Amino acid sequence: MKVVRSDWSRALLVCGKCSKKLDGGFGPKGRESLAKALRRHLGLEKGRRAAMGVIEVKCLGICPKRAVTVIDADDPHAWRLVDEGADLDAVVETLGLIRR
Numbered sequence: 001m002k003v004v005r006s007d008w009s010r011a012l013l014v015c016g017k018c019s020k021k022l023d024g025g026f027g028p029k030g031r032e033s034l035a036k037a038l039r040r041h042l043g044l045e046k047g048r049r050a051a052m053g054v055i056e057v058k059c060l061g062i063c064p065k066r067a068v069t070v071i072d073a074d075d076p077h078a079w080r081l082v083d084e085g086a087d088l089d090a091v092v093e094t095l096g097l098i099r100r
Contacts, residue, residue, distance in 0.1 A: 006048040011073040012038070012095070017059040018068040025068075025084040034068045034082060041088040042097060052097070070095070 012035075019025075019033040026037035035056040044050040060079070062069040067081040072095055082091055 004048070006053070007051060008048070008053045009051060010097075011053040011055060013055055013057050013060070013071040013073065014038075015058075015060040015062070015069040016056040018063065019056065022066070022068065022084050026086070026088065030085060034070070037088060038091070041092065 014033075014035040016033075016035075019035065022033075024031040024033060026032050026034045027040065032040070033056065035054050038044075038054050039046075039050075042052065042054075044052060044054065060069045060071065062079065062081070064081045066084045068084075070080045070082055072078075072080070080095065
């Protein structure tokens with residue numbers, strides 16, 4: 001088995017189907033997906049060079065109305081529902097993320 005190194009200290013899984021249903025809903029103008037808005041807000045690089053991974057995955061099966069499901073890989077027993085247009089500072093604080 002081969003191993004591929006990453007610089008991630010943490011990983012967030014963001015439901016892509018929830019994001020697609022909202023057609024954006026986050027960021028300064030409310031047009032970005034949650035994953036993209038979080039990457040920008042946290043100042044993360046792309047790919048494996050990033051300090052943390054924010055990964056958009058297929059449907060997680062919760063399907064909340066007007067919200068996006070997020071799983072923190074460090075705390076997988078508590079899935080979070082982030083309401084459309086939520087303040088990204090509050091999301092970062094709730095998840096215990098570090099803004100760079």
